[in-house]
Amino acid sequence: MKRTLLNWFAATMLAIAAASPAHAHGEGSALSALSALPMASVIGGSAVAGSVAAIPLALSVSGAVLVVTAVEASARGTVLVLERASDGARASVEIVGRGVAGASLAVGSVIGCSVIGSGVVLSAAGQAIAFIPNAIGRALLHDEQLSY
């Protein structure tokens, strides 16, 4: 009797869990990717001639490997000084907010660089840690909450 009742209970709970429409990927998570992807901007440096926005030479090639040479707190977030491993080209980027980058990056960390039409994605271990939008990217980004 005891075993039967427990089996019934377990089977019912499993069936309920499996049947739940909430198991589908929810629109409720729509905000999560955004809140976890900090925006960044370039500080100073020499731009690539003819580029749409001031993307520095060190961040102009997809697949480049960059090394963090300095991490500093700023009023808006964290400033990273990055050095391209292949030729020593440098760039300073400011990551806005309390991003993942600020919490986990240290001097010596290796950063990946992916150049796309709307900007540059900086990454660590396959995860995007910041996005640097160019003019095209800036036109595609806006975030305003109208109600609470």
Added chain:
Amino acid sequence: MKATLSLACLMLLACCAFSAAAHAGRSCDEKPPTVQAVMRGMALAERTREALDASGQDLVLLARVGQDLRKYGVHYSHLGFAYREPDGNGGHVWRVLHKLNECGSDHAAIYRQGLGQFFLSDPFRYEAAFAAPNQAWQQKLMPFMRDNQRALQMHHRPYSMVAYAWATRYQQSNQYVLETMAAAMLPASASRMKAQAWLMAQDYEPATLRLDALTRLGGRIASANIAFDDHPSEKRYADRIETVTADSVLRWLERSGLGGGAQSIALSGAGR
């Protein structure tokens, strides 16, 4: 026997406690997106901007495939308004006005975002569709896009993912879009009830999802953002859940002659 029943009661209580915790809402997942997700999301945003620019429209309904709802016969999961806005430098940008459920909770808020944000949400498929209401309707809708007070006129904070299309206890994201479309055709300060009456008169037909009792119970227990108590009993107990889907709105727009057909945009290998 007595001990067995006590054990079952204890497990039921534990289950109820879990259920209560779930109803309080979950915190958002702070896991960073993959590089691939950012690249594809921004690529779809760019492709969509190009298609919207080429369309010559000022305002469209924009749909995405945020989640896999194929087993319910639904393709596009989420709908918002996309509209052209001057950028202050002689050009323009596209903005999206839409309603988002917050982290699986029982409420939702209205956002004005860029196309980038609209597709940086880790969608199930990198695919979008848009359809334009007729020009006169677009111009009536524009003040609802730009004026925050009017943008919130139809908004109702309590949220259920499967809100009944003809009730006002909850409101889901696609329902907000549909009711705002109706509000633009009604006298100022019209209520949600008036908007729904107008939609019924215009022959809008919500989607009917076939959800059996077990599925409904599972959804209600496991998620704060799913409720069925706004549905009429006779429909609910016949497993008929009538709710506003993006697909049903796009179909109605074309069928009614009040707007055009949907145009889709997809990246190759569009799946997550």
